[in-house]
Amino acid sequence: MQHRYLVPLRERENCPERWVVRAGGKALCEAEICGDFIEDVIKSRLEGIRTEVFHHLGDQVDFISTLAEGATNPHAVYRIGVDKVVVKGYREVKSWNPEPLFLKHLSGRGPAPRIYAAYSYGETPLGIFVEFVEGYDPGASIYAAALSRAKGEEYSVPSSAEAVAKALGEFHSLMLDCKDPWCAPSSAGRESIESWIKRIRFYLGIIAAHGVSVASLEKLVDRSLKELKSFEGSTVLRTHQDFHFSQTLVTRENRVVIVDFEGEPARPEWASKDLEPAVRDLATLTRALSYIAFLSIAEVFEGDTSKALQALKRGEAAARRVSEWSAAVTELLAKAYVAGAPRRALPAYSTEEVLRLTLPWFVERALYETMYELEYRREMVEVAINTLEQGLPLLLLLAEHTLG
Incomplete structure (x- = not known):
C-alpha cells in the first residue's frame, strides 16, 4: 500500500x-x-x-x-x-x-x-x-479493571465505560441532524449493502494473500454477509468509523469528549465515504474490549502473548474470567447505548436484538484490524484473529444469551 x-x-x-x-x-x-x-x-x-x-x-x-x-x-x-x-x-x-x-x-x-x-x-x-481538553483516557481504567479480573481479584467496571456509550448515542443524535451532502442520513439500499459486502471480501482477500489461513474466518464471514442484508431499508448515517475508548477523553466533570474524527486509517479509499448503521460504531467499541481483554491475559503471563493465546484457546482460568468480564461489560455498553441512542438510528430496541445486529460489524471490524496488523504490527495478527475466533467478547455473549 x-x-x-x-x-x-x-x-x-x-x-x-x-x-x-x-x-x-x-x-x-x-x-x-x-x-x-x-x-x-x-x-x-x-x-x-x-x-x-x-x-x-x-x-x-x-x-x-x-x-x-x-x-x-x-x-x-x-x-x-x-x-x-x-x-x-x-x-x-x-x-x-x-x-x-x-x-x-x-x-x-x-x-x-x-x-x-x-x-x-x-x-x-x-x-x-x-x-484543548484536559482529561484521562478511559481505556486505561477499563484495562485496569480487566487486569484485576484476569488475576482473580475483585473489580468494578469504571463509570467511564457507560459514559462513553452514552456519548456515542449523543454523537449519533447530532449526526442524524446533519443536512450537508457529505453526512446526510439515508436509507440502506442494495447498493449500500453490496459495498459493505465488497469491503468484507476485500479484507478477507488481503488476509489470505498474506498467507494467513482463513478457513475458520470464512464461516463467520458467510454468516455476516447474510445478516448484513437485514439492514436494507434501515437508517444509515455518517458514522465515526474508528470509535473506541482511546478516541475519547473523560474530564473531571465526567464529560466524554471525542478527540479524533479521521476514521479508519487503513480503510480503502473507495469505501471511506460509505454511510453505515449506527450500530457499526457500537461494534467497534465492543470489539475494543477484545484487545483490552487479551492484553490483560498477556500481562498475567508477564507479557508473553504466545502463552496468553494458549490460555485463551484452552479456556484457562484467567481467560475464562476475562471472557466473562468482557461479556458483562459488552452488555453494559449495549444497554447504556440503547437507553440513550435516537430511535431513528436503531433498527431494534432491545439490548439482545441490538447486539445481534452488531455481530456482522464486529466481524467486519476484526477483519479490518487483522489487515491493519498485517501492515503495521505483524506480531499482533494472531491476536486479532484468535480474539475473534474465541469470541472476546461479543460472540460469547451472543452464544450464551441469544443464540443458544
Whole structure:
C-alpha cells in the first residue's frame, strides 16, 4: 500500500530532534511546533495555504508543549490569546479526510470539542486548531479493571465505560441532524449493502494473500454477509468509523469528549465515504474490549502473548474470567447505548436484538484490524484473529444469551 505525505517545514534553531526533518542539506523543523508558522496560518499570510476561522483567536501565540509524540500526526499545545488550543497537523494525503467536516458540524456540541480554525493546501487538509481538553483516557481504567479480573481479584467496571456509550448515542443524535451532502442520513439500499459486502471480501482477500489461513474466518464471514442484508431499508448515517475508548477523553466533570474524527486509517479509499448503521460504531467499541481483554491475559503471563493465546484457546482460568468480564461489560455498553441512542438510528430496541445486529460489524471490524496488523504490527495478527475466533467478547455473549 503506497502512502503520500505533505509536511510543512520551517527553519528553526534548537528544533527538538523528534521534529527535525532533513531536506536539501538542511535540518528543518515540522512547522506545527513553530510559533511563527502558527501566527502566519491564523493571519492567512502563507501563499497556497487557505485558513478558515470559526472562532476568534487572539494575536499572542505561545508554545506550551507537544502531545501524542508517538502519533504520525503532530499535536502541539498553544496559548493563543486567552484560549488553550491544540494544533493538529495532518501528514498523509488522502482523497478524503472527514475530521474538519465533523468538527465544523459538531463544534462544541455534545461530545465534540470546539474547532477554532482549519487550514488546507488546495483541497488537502493540513491541520486544525481545536479546544484543548484536559482529561484521562478511559481505556486505561477499563484495562485496569480487566487486569484485576484476569488475576482473580475483585473489580468494578469504571463509570467511564457507560459514559462513553452514552456519548456515542449523543454523537449519533447530532449526526442524524446533519443536512450537508457529505453526512446526510439515508436509507440502506442494495447498493449500500453490496459495498459493505465488497469491503468484507476485500479484507478477507488481503488476509489470505498474506498467507494467513482463513478457513475458520470464512464461516463467520458467510454468516455476516447474510445478516448484513437485514439492514436494507434501515437508517444509515455518517458514522465515526474508528470509535473506541482511546478516541475519547473523560474530564473531571465526567464529560466524554471525542478527540479524533479521521476514521479508519487503513480503510480503502473507495469505501471511506460509505454511510453505515449506527450500530457499526457500537461494534467497534465492543470489539475494543477484545484487545483490552487479551492484553490483560498477556500481562498475567508477564507479557508473553504466545502463552496468553494458549490460555485463551484452552479456556484457562484467567481467560475464562476475562471472557466473562468482557461479556458483562459488552452488555453494559449495549444497554447504556440503547437507553440513550435516537430511535431513528436503531433498527431494534432491545439490548439482545441490538447486539445481534452488531455481530456482522464486529466481524467486519476484526477483519479490518487483522489487515491493519498485517501492515503495521505483524506480531499482533494472531491476536486479532484468535480474539475473534474465541469470541472476546461479543460472540460469547451472543452464544450464551441469544443464540443458544
